[in-house]
Amino acid sequence: MRIEIVALSALPEVRPGDDLALLIRQAAATEGQTMDRSVVLAVAQKVVSKAEGAVVDLREIQPSVLARSWADEWNKDARLIELILSQSRRIVKMDRAVIIAETRHGLVCANAGVDQSNVVQSNNEGADFATVLPNDPDASARRLRVSLECGAVIITDTFGRPWREGLVDVAIGVAGLDPLDDHRGRTDRQGRKLASTIIAVADQLAAAAGLVMPKGSGCPVVLIRGYEFQRAEGSTRSLLRKPEQDLFR
Amino acid sequence: MRIEIVALSALPEVRPGDDLALLIRQAAATEGQTMDRSVVLAVAQKVVSKAEGAVVDLREIQPSVLARSWADEWNKDARLIELILSQSRRIVKMDRAVIIAETRHGLVCANAGVDQSNVVQSNNEGADFATVLPNDPDASARRLRVSLECGAVIITDTFGRPWREGLVDVAIGVAGLDPLDDHRGRTDRQGRKLASTIIAVADQLAAAAGLVMPKGSGCPVVLIRGYEFQRAEGSTRSLLRKPEQDLFR
Numbered sequence: 001m002r003i004e005i006v007a008l009s010a011l012p013e014v015r016p017g018d019d020l021a022l023l024i025r026q027a028a029a030t031e032g033q034t035m036d037r038s039v040v041l042a043v044a045q046k047v048v049s050k051a052e053g054a055v056v057d058l059r060e061i062q063p064s065v066l067a068r069s070w071a072d073e074w075n076k077d078a079r080l081i082e083l084i085l086s087q088s089r090r091i092v093k094m095d096r097a098v099i100i101a102e103t104r105h106g107l108v109c110a111n112a113g114v115d116q117s118n119v120v121q122s123n124n125e126g127a128d129f130a131t132v133l134p135n136d137p138d139a140s141a142r143r144l145r146v147s148l149e150c151g152a153v154i155i156t157d158t159f160g161r162p163w164r165e166g167l168v169d170v171a172i173g174v175a176g177l178d179p180l181d182d183h184r185g186r187t188d189r190q191g192r193k194l195a196s197t198i199i200a201v202a203d204q205l206a207a208a209a210g211l212v213m214p215k216g217s218g219c220p221v222v223l224i225r226g227y228e229f230q231r232a233e234g235s236t237r238s239l240l241r242k243p244e245q246d247l248f249r
Numbered sequence: 250m251r252i253e254i255v256a257l258s259a260l261p262e263v264r265p266g267d268d269l270a271l272l273i274r275q276a277a278a279t280e281g282q283t284m285d286r287s288v289v290l291a292v293a294q295k296v297v298s299k300a301e302g303a304v305v306d307l308r309e310i311q312p313s314v315l316a317r318s319w320a321d322e323w324n325k326d327a328r329l330i331e332l333i334l335s336q337s338r339r340i341v342k343m344d345r346a347v348i349i350a351e352t353r354h355g356l357v358c359a360n361a362g363v364d365q366s367n368v369v370q371s372n373n374e375g376a377d378f379a380t381v382l383p384n385d386p387d388a389s390a391r392r393l394r395v396s397l398e399c400g401a402v403i404i405t406d407t408f409g410r411p412w413r414e415g416l417v418d419v420a421i422g423v424a425g426l427d428p429l430d431d432h433r434g435r436t437d438r439q440g441r442k443l444a445s446t447i448i449a450v451a452d453q454l455a456a457a458a459g460l461v462m463p464k465g466s467g468c469p470v471v472l473i474r475g476y477e478f479q480r481a482e483g484s485t486r487s488l489l490r491k492p493e494q495d496l497f498r
């Protein structure tokens with residue numbers, strides 16, 4: 001089995017209102033990359049958020065009492081803290097200058113996905129803007145997939161995790177593939193039933209794409225060729241572990 | 250940027266005492282795959298454990314009181330439970346038939362890495378055997394790297410994680426590369442300092458390799474070509490998050 005992972009390097013800076021599918025199609029054409037139903041396309045959350053206008057001007061935010069108190073304690077921007085709180089439906093941990101939150105999508109990550117890096121507006125006052133996660137990343141993935149006529153689309157973001165150092169890219173939006181490959185019921189080569197083997201292939205694809213989209217490289221779009229995947233409508237909802245089944249929690 | 254991920258399919262069933270590097274070299278040669286200093290080789294834990302004889306005959310195990318009580322409650326093999334306990338230095342969770350443990354290597358995973366699938370002995374009484382993790386997976390990786398003259402070696406295993414459904418492959422042994430790519434201090438395209446961006450590239454490589462080594466496929470060896478990595482001795486110790494810095498915990 002052999003797969004190929006290619007980052008598009010010709011994508012311009014994405015701005016609110018841009019037609020992201022068009023920009024991707026043009027970049028792919030420039031680099032001689034053809035799109036077809038065998039391609040899994042991975043797109044970094046940042047450019048999806050920018051194109052969809054999921055960009056917030058911090059000057060319009062009124063920090064709450066909690067946001068101001070936390071910002072004072074940890075020398076943070078109270079408006080940014082307020083934005084993080086507003087993107088959360090549950091605070092998982094809030095300690096030592098770090099906020100880990102469950103977003104309204106059910107994703108657990110630092111700062112509820114709010115990010116200030118590589119955000120620039122046409123008036124060049126970047127310092128006052130931050131991106132939030134797309135409103136419905138599965139829908140974002142579906143739109144890109146329909147428009148680009150590729151096999152599947154994964155929207156990726158870079159998350160920390162418990163126990164292990166460092167961040168990895170994971171899938172926060174999926175269209176066109178089943179994010180889980182369920183081996184239960186299959187047998188190993190000795191005929192023994194495989195126990196509890198459900199592989200989060202969407203996250204493995206996101207991590208693979210992450211290898212060629214290093215932060216700040218300006219390569220937020222990656223084509224994965226040769227990966228045989230289970231075609232399905234797909235949704236990242238199936239990647240969210242139910243609390244009552246989460247023994248790690 | 251473009252990387253290629255190729256699984257070797259010609260590897261025979263690995264048995265204790267086998268020279269794994271030799272088997273890999275032969276399989277690569279059969280498939281016309283050349284090894285050089287640009288290749289990152291990913292090898293599934295299972296074949297490393299088998300070759301190193303990290304295979305335990307359950308008939309030789311005397312279950313402790315705890316192992317017997319847990320096995321009774323959840324209809325498990327008390328010898329297997331005892332083996333899991335013996336491989337643990339700390340039990341993280343023990344609930345609803347699942348044991349999540351910290352191994353003596355510091356890895357947090359289900360069943361302390363003990364696994365019964367795809368274990369067969371020459372006398373074909375596979376049901377009584379289980380593999381444990383290699384004694385020192387970094388050392389296993391180093392030996393393979395020296396012998397195969399590739400750029401880096403990663404020993405992978407398939408782990409569950411909190412919050413998210415499904416398993417992903419992660420690195421449990423590393424040689425020849427820095428498992429973390431530290432972007433701190435670098436700036437984004439607008440000159441803003443990138444905050445807390447340390448990428449667990451060894452885990453991203455493991456996940457990418459996992460895409461072409463589906464469970465039970467008999468493809469436990471994967472070559473990754475074209476990935477530019479930070480050369481270093483490397484150790485998975487740097488992938489273990491210190492408890493006092495683990496806000497997810």
